[in-house]
């Protein structure tokens with residue numbers, strides 16, 4: 001009986017491995033548009049896909065980012081300057097992509113551009129703190145997707161959205177987590193709509209990785225300090241100086257614990273774009289596989305308890 005179970009399990013794993021390892025033909029014919037290619041995941045992914053022979057259209061926020069990337073890649077790779085929060089800029093980028101890909105359509109759209117500003121308790125934040133993050137991570141993505149989707153439908157291609165483990169489990173205050181929850185739910189709806197058109201949608205939910213986003217720790221700490229400084233005296237007294245210190249420590253340890261193997265994330269993105277059977281969700285990172293995602297499935301009273309135990313407390 002046990003042996004039978006083992007054999008069935010083995011066959012399932014083998015099948016899964018086989019399905020996962022099937023890669024598309026003619027990768028070199030395919031165009032992929034990636035946002036946020038200046039640094040981090042977008043930058044590495046652009047180089048990786050360029051090496052695979054794909055035709056990469058890389059959108060960078062800055063001219064220097066674009067020049068550096070061009071310097072490190074083949075002549076196939078083309079760049080454009082794009083601020084995803086500027087709708088007219090997104091429209092011109094969409095026109096540029098449309099003219100470049102022509103009848104082939106756009107095989108891959110990678111929504112990668114993202115920011116974070118400050119991770120402190122909700123009460124310390126202002127509406128502007130939230131809207132700044134939501135504007136890039138969520139509305140910017142929506143704009144790019146909506147304006148480019150017809151090209152992806154033409155190619156019966158793929159959309160890959162970069163979410164985060166913070167889009168599955170609310171770990172931190174501020175706009176980052178809500179922006180990633182929004183990415184998850186919109187991607188889910190769109191995947192169901194796009195099934196009709198043969199377009200596949202994948203969501204990448206990395207745990208903590210060392211990208212410029214996490215390396216900006218000093219600025220997050222400074223922003224937290226600024227917020228703390230702006231709080232009314234009564235509020236400060238209620239939380240206590242020690243609570244604030246624990247918040248900065250928690251942020252530091254979270255970021256120091258981040259993995260530097262960022263290629264684990266771009267490998268998932270690459271799989272989503274090049275595999276015959278891409279997955280719906282990828283969760284690269286041990287922290288996310290063995291802690292955050294499992295905790296997100298627990299009943300709320302248990303996950304609340306677990307996260308409360310490791311969170312900052314008043315003394």
Ligand SMILES: *[C@@H]1O[C@H](CO)[C@@H](O)[C@H](O)[C@H]1NC(C)=O
Pocket residue numbers: 025026
């Ligand atoms: C790959 O390209 C070749 C030549 O352009 C074509 O004959 C073939 O059908 C293509 N294969 C797929 C799967 O599109």
Ligand SMILES: *[C@@H]1O[C@H](CO)[C@@H](O)[C@H](O)[C@H]1NC(C)=O
Pocket residue numbers: 064067068071
């Ligand atoms: C790109 O490479 C050229 C020649 O190798 C160099 O002169 C230029 O400064 C580089 N540009 C950037 C932005 O690194």
Ligand SMILES: *[C@@H]1O[C@H](CO)[C@@H](O)[C@H](O)[C@H]1NC(C)=O
Pocket residue numbers: 080081082083089092093094096
């Ligand atoms: C977006 O705006 C920037 C700065 O105004 C400009 O340099 C860039 O060409 C625009 N991008 C597109 C695709 O038009």
Ligand SMILES: *[C@@H]1O[C@H](CO)[C@@H](O)[C@H](O)[C@H]1NC(C)=O
Pocket residue numbers: 111138141142143145146159161182183184186187188189190191201
């Ligand atoms: C990707 O995420 C954006 C922002 O949440 C959403 O608007 C878009 O529909 C998603 N794309 C797909 C194909 O799911």
